[in-house]
Amino acid sequence: MTRRELHDGRADGLTPLEPIDLEKIDGFAQLVEAMGRTAFGGRQLGAALEILHTAASDPDCTVVMTISGAMTIAKQGKIVCDLIDRGVVQVIVATGALIAHGLTESIGCVHYQYDPGMDDHSLYERGYNRVYDTLEMEANLNDVERLVRNVLESDRPDDGVWSSARLCQALGRRLDAEAAGPAILRSAYRQGVPVFIPAFTDSELGLDVAAWQLLGAWRNSGVDPQSVDGKRLLETAPPPFNPFLDLWHYAQTIAASKRLAIFTIGGGVPRNWAQQIGPFFDVVNARVGTQWPPPRFQYGVRICPEPEHWGGLSGCTYSEGVSWGKFVSPAEGGRFAEVHADATLVLPLLAKALLERLDSKDTGDASPDQK
Helix, strand or coil, X not given: CCCCCCCCCCCCCCCCCCCCCHHHCCCHHHHHHHHCCCCHHHHHHHHHHHHHHHHHCCCCEEEEEEECCCCCCCCCHHHHHHHHHCCCCCEEEECHHHHHHHHHHHCCCCCEECCCCCCHHHHHHHCEEEECCEXXXXXXXXXHHHHHHHHHHHCCCCCCCECHHHHHHHHHHHHHHCCCCCCHHHHHHHHCCCEECCCCCCCHHXXXXXXXXXXXXXXXXXXXXXXXXXXXXXXXXXXXXXXXXXXXXXXXXXXXXXXXXXXXXXXXXXXXXXXXXXHXXXXXXXXXXXXXXXXXXXXXXXXXXXXXXXXXXXXCCHHHHHHCCCECCHHHCCEEEEECCCHHHHHHHHHHHHHHHHHHHHHCCCCCCCC
């Protein structure tokens, strides 16, 4: 029987773990740094901080933040505003629902806790829309519709064609002019950050735009909307909305970037749409004969509880994305962290730690772990 050769980890260059000593921790940045020297999710969160700090500190790095799930109705929207306002994020890709729920909050509406004793049918009858343990008022969404309709009618693009980025910019400009409360679209407008909603029709905003188009078409034709049946819906021209304007806008933004990072909350369409920019350039080069340098994300941080083995896109690893030409491989300098957790638990902690670090850099007062 061969005897095992017992090595010393330090001699082999391994990194030792360290216990968290709360008495030596004075802030969120130090806490997350200490977690990074532990194990499991804590270590991944520490790695996420290091990667985000590297990307945010690099003036040549464009950080794309993709957000899915009910993050605004879960009161995480102000965090996104802070990241935009501080210059951490240069592009937002989100679901339309997330932006719509954020708009209700920005114009002064309120979300409420769900009482488990309430019946879902009675919630519908009372105008309460349930999102897991939280309620969005239908009246809130009606207020958002009035805002959207007003912007559609008064702020049309020069060519008359909307895209999600154009509409988000117009809404942000209106919110800013009316001194609305904190809002992702308002911060994005003020900082020149484009906001894209790839699955635009899968949202309250998309439905509002469709209803606006139908009402306008029927009014112009002199038709009483109450007399229109479902079949005649298909006879009405769709809204002047071109999603390829978003793709062109996003591609131009990415092509002008020297380095790329992606910060993903959840997954779904926002994540894949943002990531597929590399394959888009590859496809165009192959089909058209162009020789555009295909972009690849060098840095990536994802907060999502979905595991890889279910086979869903939200659980897709960055390693898998390398095989599609979406990311720089680790062997070539790619750095990635995947935190398998509920974002409402770790996003506030990670964002606060990151902003503390950036503040520390601005003042030249590094934390003990950085000295």
